[in-house]
Amino acid sequence: MSRIQATFSALKAQGKKALIPYITAGDPHPRHTVSLMHALVQSGADIIELGVPFSDPMADGPTIQRATERALVHKVGLGDVLEMVREFRLTDDQTPIVLMGYANPVEAMGQAKFAERARAVGVDGVLTVDYPPEESGEFVQLLKAQQLDPIFLLSPTSDTHRVDMIVQQAAGFVYYVSLKGVTGSKNLDIVEVGTKVKAIRTQTDLPIGVGFGVRDAATAKAVAEVADAVVIGSRMIQEIESSTEDNLLSNVVSLTQTLRAAIDAATH
Ligand SMILES: O=P(O)(O)OC[C@@H](O)[C@@H](O)c1c[nH]c2ccccc12
Numbered sequence: 234m235s236r237i238q239a240t241f242s243a244l245k246a247q248g249k250k251a252l253i254p255y256i257t258a259g260d261p262h263p264r265h266t267v268s269l270m271h272a273l274v275q276s277g278a279d280i281i282e283l284g285v286p287f288s289d290p291m292a293d294g295p296t297i298q299r300a301t302e303r304a305l306v307h308k309v310g311l312g313d314v315l316e317m318v319r320e321f322r323l324t325d326d327q328t329p330i331v332l333m334g335y336a337n338p339v340e341a342m343g344q345a346k347f348a349e350r351a352r353a354v355g356v357d358g359v360l361t362v363d364y365p366p367e368e369s370g371e372f373v374q375l376l377k378a379q380q381l382d383p384i385f386l387l388s389p390t391s392d393t394h395r396v397d398m399i400v401q402q403a404a405g406f407v408y409y410v411s412l413k414g415v416t417g418s419k420n421l422d423i424v425e426v427g428t429k430v431k432a433i434r435t436q437t438d439l440p441i442g443v444g445f446g447v448r449d450a451a452t453a454k455a456v457a458e459v460a461d462a463v464v465i466g467s468r469m470i471q472e473i474e475s476s477t478e479d480n481l482l483s484n485v486v487s488l489t490q491t492l493r494a495a496i497d498a499a500t501h
Pocket residue numbers: 255282284292293297333362386415416417418444445446447464465466467468
């Protein structure tokens with residue numbers, strides 16, 4: 234059983250939903266990333282989505298773009314991110330890590346080499362935003378051969394045919410993007426999300442995570458009432474960028490604890 238699968242089934246047994254915070258590797262400085270990851274786990278994260286900085290992050294809004302720029306100042310690349318995962322794994326062998334990134338760095342490393350190295354350092358899932366699912370057959374096979382879960386995005390405009398094509402290839406969980414637009418957008422429509430998640434459930438048994446536009450405890454709770462996992466990115470990054478070196482970890486811990494409590498208070 235993969236770490237991601239194990240995490241979702243343990244949560245299900247406890248009647249709980251997953252909290253998946255997103256951070257960009259290398260933000261605010263590469264020396265903080267592994268400590269931030271451990272702090273997220275200690276304060277209630279179930280899975281960590283770790284972003285690989287890339288110079289042209291077309292799915293990201295201004296907040297995550299700024300995180301990317303801070304990381305790129307220190308030239309954090311895919312190889313460095315893999316080393317951060319290796320370091321994290323020295324003291325955490327349980328928490329799943331999903332690498333989120335763009336195709337370009339993966340292509341530069343080579344898909345097969347990337348899959349091998351990701352597996353070797355302890356990555357669990359891979360979300361590559363700009364590999365269209367209809368053309369990712371080979372990459373999906375390479376990932377699965379290394380027991381890595383391919384994570385795919387479903388959107389409000391995905392019709393049943395497309396959802397079906399995607400869930401056939403996906404493993405671990407599927408990621409429903411709550412709205413059309415970039416990360417850090419504001420208006421998640423919880424009724425629409427609920428309807429769509431219900432429809433997706435008729436097509437797959439995979440857990441369904443929801444992200445884009447979750448920026449407060451009330452929304453996190455509402456999403457946890459309809460989905461299996463709540464992904465929170467830009468709000469995390471805002472906490473990071475408004476912190477000083479001294480209060481960085483404690484601020485991230487208290488935000489994560491607040492979100493954890495809200496998700497645990499969801500009724501479903
Ligand atoms: O920032 P938001 O609105 O909380 O959304 C999550 C998101 O940041 C994270 O999952 C993510 C960061 N970059 C992405 C690119 C594509 C899809 C998802 C992502």
